[in-house]
Amino acid sequence: LHVPLMTLSQLRINSERLRDDFEELSQIGATPDGGICRLALSLEDLEARAWFANRIEEAGFLIHDDDTGNLSGVLPSDNRDAKTLLMGSHLDTVLNGGRYDGAIGLLAALECLRTIKESGVDLPVHLEVIDFTDDEGAWQPMLGSKGLTGLLAPENLKDSRGDHAAFRAALTRAGLNIQDVFKAKRDPNSILAYLEMHIEQNVRLENMGIDIGVVTNIVGRTAFYITYEGQARHSGTTSMRERQDALQGAALFVTRAHEMVRTHYTEGVLNCGNIEVKPGALSIVPSEARLTVECRHVNPDLLNHIEQSLSELAQECADYCRLGVHIQRIDHMPAASMAMPVIHAIEVACTTVGVTHHRIPSYASHNAQILSRITPSGMLFIPSVNGVSHNPSEYSHWEDVVNGANTLLHAALHLALNGVE
């Protein structure tokens, strides 16, 4: 340690440099309405990764990528046997998403590494900023962090929509080989901890007037398809009472499932994000309707309970409409607790930076949820204006971004200097 602790506590990130990065990155995959469409492994995502690799090299960090496409910059410790403090998020977005989700956390981590490098301090840990592949699940939610933690199962290598060939082609486009993805697994003993800054995507911090949310735990999430099967018939000549209309079953389920979760699981969250109807013609009674359903709860038992209740409800709606129904689970992410030493480091950092903070759970899934299975992990949230996210009008005040990045900086310094005991 060549820099006095006194000076270290006054260290701040370079707001203008971070802002320039943010403006440049926001051009890649920009949509006309001010949003971003940068689906994982798309050409836009690959362009963003190339841009990020250039920033890493420019800053003089070691560049690293692995067999699931995770892309890192490493600021090594003089101690070659040191553990690594991972700090990351993701460059990919949902379809027509916003500019902040993922990107701002990753850029803040990059800026922290640059600030620490410039300070001249030698830390007893390697620092690594990492972009995780496919956080949003364009192909397989959290592909990159599942790969790194060794939690990737062979069945994850199917696209969540069941299209193996398209997934393989997308991996190939990114220079990845589907046979090799398991090689991305790292030794947990080589990792000290994981830290992630993210936008809150909710109105709680804004409503409370709090600068930083310190995440205590992350919601569990289960996704499945519910497919109703009826009979394709002529829509004019088949009487209203004799038809077996798959869309009527699906519509009834959507209405009743939302009522059920609102009434009986006040902390649970449900989304029916899509429905695909076959044959989908004006004059044919629908023979198939496939719903995309997702439910979340911070309590693992209650999440199981919601899933069970939705399954029973799906059958009731099928019986009522005289339809067949089947349910296929496509994703399950267990609820996760953040590590107390990391929560503590973030709270200490808030005090150092001089910002207010509050402990909150996360209702969104994040890579920290996966990392927490193998290493002490923590997250800090910055406020989202109106709580809007997964939408082009997603926005956070720049002052909050800077507060978040400085908190991330000092949480990293605290963990690097004090460890996770």
Added chain:
Amino acid sequence: LHVPLMTLSQLRINSERLRDDFEELSQIGATPDGGICRLALSLEDLEARAWFANRIEEAGFLIHDDDTGNLSGVLPSDNRDAKTLLMGSHLDTVLNGGRYDGAIGLLAALECLRTIKESGVDLPVHLEVIDFTDDEGAWQPMLGSKGLTGLLAPENLKDSRGDHAAFRAALTRAGLNIQDVFKAKRDPNSILAYLEMHIEQNVRLENMGIDIGVVTNIVGRTAFYITYEGQARHSGTTSMRERQDALQGAALFVTRAHEMVRTHYTEGVLNCGNIEVKPGALSIVPSEARLTVECRHVNPDLLNHIEQSLSELAQECADYCRLGVHIQRIDHMPAASMAMPVIHAIEVACTTVGVTHHRIPSYASHNAQILSRITPSGMLFIPSVNGVSHNPSEYSHWEDVVNGANTLLHAALHLALNGVE
């Protein structure tokens, strides 16, 4: 007239020749499950039309096509100034439809012309068998018969899904020019009447044990899009109560609209054939849901009433879910009455052939509905097994097909010899 009437009444179509035609045509656009996918202006449709043109030429009829792609074979009268008795139906099918809808009526009409030509009788009218373009509305419902009758409006030249360019490309592929479609209009005074045989697509004839349905009138039909607009939000972090979920509005409408029609319009028919959700992702609250809605009623006033009630209901569902909604009418086909002289000709024909008959309305739209606006028109139905149609398992007993074709033959002879007064 060179054949005695006595002999003429004993004339019958050639069942084997009709059967051979039917088996051959059923190969074109055949699907693995025994159905047909021969969308209007698709390559399969064009192949079927080429096949049909060959049959017309083989039989020694004059071949004719017009600027909306209607394809005809003409058996001319010796009297060049004679009017034309049109007999037709359609070669196109819905997506994954059956083998009988349209095709069997067109082939029966072709067989009637061949039978009359072979009999050597000279009729005082031209006989014309005609395939009408796009009965099923892959692009624009009843494009061909609207063109021939002069009922085509410039706004019909948009694809019903709003995609002008794709429609133009499909017309071009069929050798048609979108500028010229209005030239297909014929002088109504040149047409004596229109006759169509079709499968019933319903269980009434089967349940009554009746051979031939004599159509008295055809249901009116209105189709529209109902589009709900909400806000794309993160599906986990946006609370259940604050979200504006377009799919919830659409689902509520589907459920309540069916209840309403079943309860208050017992003779009305409703179909919600498709729903398209945007952005359609697992983890985004739907921002848009566009429903395809179609309603039918034999009574024009009640059809208007249903449309009005559905429109009010759409707004109620939008209000309940705090969504925007707009309604766009995409098609309207007024209810039609069949002409009494044609109904009479069909009933006389049933007696000549020795089959039972019953007067019924049609709950499906047909080209006869369009033709009835400019010429006396009539239809006869043959039984559909289990009433199944617009489905690969659509089926009619061959004996019923032969009865229908013979009834069509004698109805045509009766009209040709007795006129429509």
